[in-house]
Amino acid sequence: MTGTQSKPLSPAELALLFKDRYQHSPDGVWAAPGRVNLIGEHTDYNEGFVLPFAIDRIAQVAVRLRPDRKVRLISSLAERKQVSVDLDQLHPGTMNGWTAYPLGVAWVLQQRGISVPGFDLYLDSSVPSGAGLSSSAAIECAVALALNDLTGAGLSREELVLVGQRAENEVVGAPTGILDQSASLLATEGHAVFLDCRSRAAEAVPLDLARHHLRMLVIDTKVSHAHASGGYAARRASCELGAEVCGVPALRDLSPADLPEAAGLLDEETFRRVRHVVTENARVAETVSRLATTGPASIGDLLDASHASMRDDFEISCPELDLAVGTARGNGALGARMTGGGFGGSAIAVIDVAAEATVRQAVLSAFAEADYARPDIFAVSPGAGARRVV
Numbered sequence: 001m002t003g004t005q006s007k008p009l010s011p012a013e014l015a016l017l018f019k020d021r022y023q024h025s026p027d028g029v030w031a032a033p034g035r036v037n038l039i040g041e042h043t044d045y046n047e048g049f050v051l052p053f054a055i056d057r058i059a060q061v062a063v064r065l066r067p068d069r070k071v072r073l074i075s076s077l078a079e080r081k082q083v084s085v086d087l088d089q090l091h092p093g094t095m096n097g098w099t100a101y102p103l104g105v106a107w108v109l110q111q112r113g114i115s116v117p118g119f120d121l122y123l124d125s126s127v128p129s130g131a132g133l134s135s136s137a138a139i140e141c142a143v144a145l146a147l148n149d150l151t152g153a154g155l156s157r158e159e160l161v162l163v164g165q166r167a168e169n170e171v172v173g174a175p176t177g178i179l180d181q182s183a184s185l186l187a188t189e190g191h192a193v194f195l196d197c198r199s200r201a202a203e204a205v206p207l208d209l210a211r212h213h214l215r216m217l218v219i220d221t222k223v224s225h226a227h228a229s230g231g232y233a234a235r236r237a238s239c240e241l242g243a244e245v246c247g248v249p250a251l252r253d254l255s256p257a258d259l260p261e262a263a264g265l266l267d268e269e270t271f272r273r274v275r276h277v278v279t280e281n282a283r284v285a286e287t288v289s290r291l292a293t294t295g296p297a298s299i300g301d302l303l304d305a306s307h308a309s310m311r312d313d314f315e316i317s318c319p320e321l322d323l324a325v326g327t328a329r330g331n332g333a334l335g336a337r338m339t340g341g342g343f344g345g346s347a348i349a350v351i352d353v354a355a356e357a358t359v360r361q362a363v364l365s366a367f368a369e370a371d372y373a374r375p376d377i378f379a380v381s382p383g384a385g386a387r388r389v390v
């Protein structure tokens with residue numbers, strides 16, 4: 001995908017673009033947000049805990065059902081070229097590039113026995129792709145919600161989370177968990193989503209940074225990653241091995257007190273992977289508890305510890321992310337960490353509102369000095385989840 005703009009089109013603008021290309025109006029427009037994961041990384045597929053929130057960067061789709069089996073797709077992120085496919089010809093190996101997300105969702109719905117007719121779709125997104133902010137889940141969730149509404153399939157948001165995840169796993173080929181789709185579909189404004197990835201119970205946790213004179217900055221390092229390539233799957237395999245050797249169904253079942261025993265059972269590298277997941281789950285619980293008691297200004301050391309664990313134990317950071325985190329911390333951030341799957345993407349920093357200009361300038365200078373690409377730095381706050389907008 002190319003050319004993500006930071007400002008989303010208005011739903012009316014998207015509907016007009018749709019009409020211009022397809023010569024009729026869409027049946028509706030649906031929006032789904034990207035996310036920032038506050039804490040709880042690589043814990044979702046270990047049946048553990050995550051604490052993401054939706055951001056105001058959104059994917060939007062204008063959709064109109066067709067009377068036949070044809071699907072036509074246009075994306076403003078892919079030079080507005082039209083792709084046409086036959087719904088009956090879809091199978092996982094044949095869907096490529098950005099079209100794998102909407103077509104993958106249509107395919108999964110059909111696999112679940114839902115009768116999906118042909119449709120015309122126009123996509124626009126302001127979620128930067130490859131930035132660790134769930135640009136792909138945002139597309140999947142917008143399309144899943146649209147097709148669910150238009151076909152009257154009646155799936156719940158929790159079921160749509162699994163539709164999006166299955167599209168990602170089986171069509172895109174990334175063995176990811178339920179974090180991203182849950183954030184996009186279950187988030188509410190002003191809250192993070194505290195999700196137990198085993199029971200799938202979700203709780204809205206108030207996260208009002210402004211009231212505490214705080215701001216959350218995203219530092220997009222512009223180092224692009226893709227979870228359909230090796231590193232993510234290798235980490236997941238290490239976690240599964242760790243759980244098996246320790247004799248538990250999932251790493252969720254180990255607590256920090258079990259780590260000394262695990263150290264005796266596991267090879268050194270697998271042990272570090274396990275230690276990350278086990279300590280990260282504990283940090284999520286502690287973050288939720290502090291947010292409710294001492295407030296968001298008190299979670300900085302947990303974000304720092306999470307980053308150190310991902311850098312040293314899970315080994316999914318990269319020099320650009322470490323520089324972003326270290327520079328933010330060295331210039332007044334209360335806490336900072338990489339967010340998302342890793343191997344590139346974005347860092348987040350919680351800062352006092354008054355420190356914003358200093359932190360921004362320090363990060364830009366440090367990146368220029370290191371000869372890294374200029375990072376994109378922007379503030380986010382917890383926004384609304386996926387919804388129909390027209």
Ligand code: GLA
Pocket residue numbers: 037040041042043044045176177178179180227340341342
């Ligand atoms: C990606 C995946 C999620 C999750 C994170 C790491 O965003 O899509 O399922 O595993 O990485 O926390």
